[in-house]
Amino acid sequence: MDFKSIFKVLALIGMAVGAFFATEIPVAIYYEEPVDKLMLFLTIFFLINAGIFFILKNHKVDLKIRESILSVNLLWILLGIGGGIPLWLYTYVSPASAFFEAVSGFTTTGATVYSDIESLPHFILFHRSLMHWMGGMGIIVLGVGLLSMINPSGSLSLFKAESTGIQIEKLRPKIKDTALSLWGIYLGLTILDMLLLKFLGMNWFDALNHAFSTLSTGGFSTKNDSLGGFHSDAIIWVTTVFMLLAGINFLAHLRLLYRDFSGYKSEEVRWYLIVFFVLSIFLTLTHEIDDSAQLWFSATHSFFTVASVMTTTGFASTNYGVWGHPAIALIFLAMLVGGNAGSTAGGVKVIRYVVIIKTLFAELKRILHPRALIAVYVDGNKLKENVIASTFGFFILYIFTNVLLSLYLYGRGFDAMTSISGALAIVGNIGPGFAQVGPADNFGFFSDIDKIILSIGMIIGRLECYTVYVLLSLSFWKKF
Amino acid sequence: MDFKSIFKVLALIGMAVGAFFATEIPVAIYYEEPVDKLMLFLTIFFLINAGIFFILKNHKVDLKIRESILSVNLLWILLGIGGGIPLWLYTYVSPASAFFEAVSGFTTTGATVYSDIESLPHFILFHRSLMHWMGGMGIIVLGVGLLSMINPSGSLSLFKAESTGIQIEKLRPKIKDTALSLWGIYLGLTILDMLLLKFLGMNWFDALNHAFSTLSTGGFSTKNDSLGGFHSDAIIWVTTVFMLLAGINFLAHLRLLYRDFSGYKSEEVRWYLIVFFVLSIFLTLTHEIDDSAQLWFSATHSFFTVASVMTTTGFASTNYGVWGHPAIALIFLAMLVGGNAGSTAGGVKVIRYVVIIKTLFAELKRILHPRALIAVYVDGNKLKENVIASTFGFFILYIFTNVLLSLYLYGRGFDAMTSISGALAIVGNIGPGFAQVGPADNFGFFSDIDKIILSIGMIIGRLECYTVYVLLSLSFWKKF
Ligand SMILES: [K+]
Numbered sequence A, B: 001m002d003f004k005s006i007f008k009v010l011a012l013i014g015m016a017v018g019a020f021f022a023t024e025i026p027v028a029i030y031y032e033e034p035v036d037k038l039m040l041f042l043t044i045f046f047l048i049n050a051g052i053f054f055i056l057k058n059h060k061v062d063l064k065i066r067e068s069i070l071s072v073n074l075l076w077i078l079l080g081i082g083g084g085i086p087l088w089l090y091t092y093v094s095p096a097s098a099f100f101e102a103v104s105g106f107t108t109t110g111a112t113v114y115s116d117i118e119s120l121p122h123f124i125l126f127h128r129s130l131m132h133w134m135g136g137m138g139i140i141v142l143g144v145g146l147l148s149m150i151n152p153s154g155s156l157s158l159f160k161a162e163s164t165g166i167q168i169e170k171l172r173p174k175i176k177d178t179a180l181s182l183w184g185i186y187l188g189l190t191i192l193d194m195l196l197l198k199f200l201g202m203n204w205f206d207a208l209n210h211a212f213s214t215l216s217t218g219g220f221s222t223k224n225d226s227l228g229g230f231h232s233d234a235i236i237w238v239t240t241v242f243m244l245l246a247g248i249n250f251l252a253h254l255r256l257l258y259r260d261f262s263g264y265k266s267e268e269v270r271w272y273l274i275v276f277f278v279l280s281i282f283l284t285l286t287h288e289i290d291d292s293a294q295l296w297f298s299a300t301h302s303f304f305t306v307a308s309v310m311t312t313t314g315f316a317s318t319n320y321g322v323w324g325h326p327a328i329a330l331i332f333l334a335m336l337v338g339g340n341a342g343s344t345a346g347g348v349k350v351i352r353y354v355v356i357i358k359t360l361f362a363e364l365k366r367i368l369h370p371r372a373l374i375a376v377y378v379d380g381n382k383l384k385e386n387v388i389a390s391t392f393g394f395f396i397l398y399i400f401t402n403v404l405l406s407l408y409l410y411g412r413g414f415d416a417m418t419s420i421s422g423a424l425a426i427v428g429n430i431g432p433g434f435a436q437v438g439p440a441d442n443f444g445f446f447s448d449i450d451k452i453i454l455s456i457g458m459i460i461g462r463l464e465c466y467t468v469y470v471l472l473s474l475s476f477w478k479k480f
């Protein structure tokens, strides 16, 4: 294992993270908030990273598969520690709580330990949203290269089809350029969202933070009542649209720059929108019947809630946790879906359901025609065996993770709904679940050990299971 | 579709079922219970089946794959109707409740609509246990041939390995003979269990009924307090052992007749016993700590409960639904396991977990060594691709079924624990779950529509998903 390469890469990322964190200093100064400890921390943080980088400056970085996997795992733990320290310094929560909040930030989960968000200093609120935005950026960039190498099922719609070669290559000559373009789109959409939110009545600070939270499908807000705190239907609808955009494969957006709409015609985007509209309409009707509200009111909050949960953002426009059982069953279904591969969304993701359901139908057909060769096609491309195997494997690892985490929480004494929806909300990087972890609640009441375990759950979900579970394989640790 | 063959086979099975049901008449006469309606029903039932058989007596039965699948599905619905009519005639429940109870009987689920079982006539109690016993027999016999053809993942440990040919053929020359031998073992174990239960203090009637219920892993009892109603630790331990025997692949028992112990050394039996002992010991300890009971008391009820739940029998020696959260989490885990393939147990079954977990580890290895060919072996035989695909497919269909049924129940207004454990208990053919469907409760409070849907859930579980879901495939209905 080439630890020097690992440390050098981590130090490099650490310096970049430190540079982003440095933007919190002007925010704190503007709002006349105490900034001494932050500056001290950032100085030490920068010196450690720069020091490691300097020591290893002549080492040629060569990350093979095992080094890459270990780097990614270590990175998320270090991000949790580095992002947690300012929270621990300024908000007097336990180290485990600070770690949980930072992991929740960087994994774009958006589950919080704070009950009174509005009492936090501005620069801490900004710190939380910034972690989301950086996490989302990291996932988009990592997703193009590293993660899709480890788990081909996630790369399905990134690289149009393995069997026909990496088609994205035709679009842009180098992966590095692609990553840069994706980042440009991410930045552009963030700015557009911010301007619209400002125009619709938010102040600059709230607009920026919510744009960060929205495009990263993160879910941290600056208000205790989340998006509902702005009492504006226009803001709710604009955010609905931007959450949906953030949940779409960013390569589709990238193609749009070249006036190529084909990205939006992929089976994944089509099913994503179909599921979104079907669930939203059903939820609207259910809400109409159960709570006899105005149609506009029901539609606004139903479309927003489905978008928020399906894209794994986790904003709330209202406390949907108190809607009736049929509504909660529908929202629960949305929790299981997730966004697109190649987006900032977490969860299982639509493309995997497409692969799984098509493969299952092929299996059923095979029972009837045992000798026939039945291939599975997505977007006109035949799926390779290893992609199908990886997709099924991912899904089962995802289920195992959720079952074990649910049983852990239940065994700790929480009720069934809290345990199960909590596990799904954490591993799916959604944020809020139901019952004790509902949209109007927070994760502050969990013990420190619970918070550490939930943090690991967020990382497992964010890294799409394989990247973490591969550490359990004995062959990973052979031949150091 | 050759409907004549289908009807002829169903009529033949119908006559056999009628012959078994006829044994209820002497039971009713012995206990001086009114028998007129039963005799009338059995006469009509016999005449209909005999009539259909007579009309088609010159038709040569030729069940191809589609006819087999349709026959099996129709059979379970007809069994629900035929087995339900006596309940409807004598216990004044709704037709849907009677259908539910009969499906629960034949699928060996053991979920009941009756709250006061002890008030039922003896011959009705016997009718319920008899349905279990016939259902268990059917599964063992069907499992050898038909079902393993449809779903190779279930046949894994029946036919030692597909790649090396059907090894069971060496043991006994014909599948028909094998089926007969398996039935002999089933009968022999039932008689042995009955004699032991009688010896330990039950009367003949209770001993026979519980032997039927135990060997079929059914779970219907003649007592409101289930096995706990006999207040005998010896009966509890003997039943623990016989439930475990019923949950083991019957081909292992068959080999024992030839003094061949190798069946018990299979990976499935080994893991089955390991999981049983580990869960039982943990449950004992948990129960010790939570309820500070006597060690013998804790161990007796813990080992019994794990055996009951894991083998999907569903007996209760005590109301384990009121044990603490950690204990319930452990029992919940046992609910997910199931027995062996080739046994009367339902659920996912141990062999599938063995295949899935080994394949997942191979996947993880493949990430590290992308070019290596990594095969998965069970009992020294390399697994074929189609067996792995079928196993993963089964597991995901099983999950989908449970998620949809849980969400349906939750949407109907039941709490999360009732909905989820209820779905698992139904689809896994276990019987009791937790909360409103706990071991001390019953399914009587569900609406008629709920009961029909739950009945379909039991059939889907019993027929291992594929056999039912293949009806959803368009190609099933082509070319009638
Ligand atoms: K989120």
Ligand SMILES: [K+]
Pocket (backbone or CB within 6 Å): B108, B109, B110, B217, B218, B219, B312, B313, B314, B429, B430, B431
């Ligand atoms: K059962």
